Amino acid sequence: xxxxxxxxxxxxxxxxxxxxxxxxxxxxxxxxxxxxxxxxxxxxxxxxxxxxxxxxxxxxxxxxxxxxxxxxxxxxxxxxxxxxxxxxxxxxxxxxxxxxxxxxxxxxxxxxxxxxxxxxxxxxxx
Amino acid sequence: xxxxxxxxxxxxxxxxxxxxxxxxxxxxxxxxxxxxxxxxxxxxxxxxxxxxxxxxxxxxxxxxxxxxxxxxxxxxxxxxxxxxxxxxxxxxxxxxxxxxxxxxxxxxxxxxxxxxxxxxxxxxxxxxxxxxxxxxxxxxxxxxxxxxxxxxxxxxxxxxxxxxx
Numbered sequence: 364x365x366x367x368x369x370x371x372x373x374x375x376x377x378x379x380x381x382x383x384x385x386x387x388x389x390x391x392x393x394x395x396x397x398x399x400x401x402x403x404x405x406x407x408x409x410x411x412x413x414x415x416x417x418x419x420x421x422x423x424x425x426x427x428x429x430x431x432x433x434x435x436x437x438x439x440x441x442x443x444x445x446x447x448x449x450x451x452x453x454x455x456x457x458x459x460x461x462x463x464x465x466x467x468x469x470x471x472x473x474x475x476x477x478x479x480x481x482x483x484x485x486x487x488x489x
Numbered sequence: 490x491x492x493x494x495x496x497x498x499x500x501x502x503x504x505x506x507x508x509x510x511x512x513x514x515x516x517x518x519x520x521x522x523x524x525x526x527x528x529x530x531x532x533x534x535x536x537x538x539x540x541x542x543x544x545x546x547x548x549x550x551x552x553x554x555x556x557x558x559x560x561x562x563x564x565x566x567x568x569x570x571x572x573x574x575x576x577x578x579x580x581x582x583x584x585x586x587x588x589x590x591x592x593x594x595x596x597x598x599x600x601x602x603x604x605x606x607x608x609x610x611x612x613x614x615x616x617x618x619x620x621x622x623x624x625x626x627x628x629x630x631x632x633x634x635x636x637x638x639x640x641x642x643x644x645x646x647x648x649x650x651x652x653x654x
Binding site (some may be wrong): 369372373376380383384387388391394395398399404406409448450452480481482483484488 | 494495496499500503506507510511514517518521522525528529533534536558562565598
């Protein structure tokens with residue numbers, strides 16, 4: 364009886380040991396990609412003076428390839444018009460985060476989305 | 490009893506490796522954030538041209554304004570206070586240091602293309618026009634304390650103008 368109980372406990376531990384690093388790794392990769400895409404679209408927006416719909420589509424396609432649904436990705440910017448040289452542009456990306464923990468041991472709730480923010484000065488010249 | 494000891498040992502190893510993995514991942518994300526922020530900061534800094542000199546046909550970067558803009562962009566991208574320490578909610582855990590900030594332009598007494606070499610930070614590049622070169626660093630994230638302290642995360646960035654051929 365004792366051996367059976369211990370074995371049952373150990374099986375959960377083995378499962379947890381195998382799965383948890385995988386979940387953590389996937390979470391880290393998705394977070395990194397959201398931030399990398401934010402930086403990419405921000406630097407690209409600087410040359411055009413604004414975030415164009417083509418840039419948004421490109422980033423949405425990049426994130427969709429990672430498993431995010433198109434409707435869940437939010438890309439926003441502080442401006443919808445072309446900004447002159449040296450004006451500041453802000454770009455924000457939000458995408459839903461994967462659920463990582465089967466049990467919540469702490470009182471703190473982890474963030475429910477991945478977030479990226481980039482700010483840059485426009486280099487647009489008419 | 491023997492079984493319990495083995496179980497505890499496995500759990501200990503698991504927790505150690507998991508923390509080590511998370512620490513390395515945190516290093517990678519912080520490095521990516523620092524590199525992107527530095528890229529955008531030097532991008533903004535080179536736009537601070539001396540307009541009087543520009544009207545005379547010379548591309549001269551105003552070093553004081555360039556440094557101000559550089560620091561401002563870093564603060565906004567990384568969520569930092571004026572002293573470059575992280576604000577509450579910033580992804581960074583330690584303050585950022587600007588360890589090198591170099592402006593090279595036509596007032597520097599050099600001709601372009603110019604071979605820029607910095608042995609201290611391991612930078613070697615042919616510069617095609619006026620530019621800003623900056624190196625920033627922040628402390629290595631620590632989840633597992635060790636006797637030997639890790640090297641800081643240090644990232645360089647260069648933004649240059651290229652003359653049309």
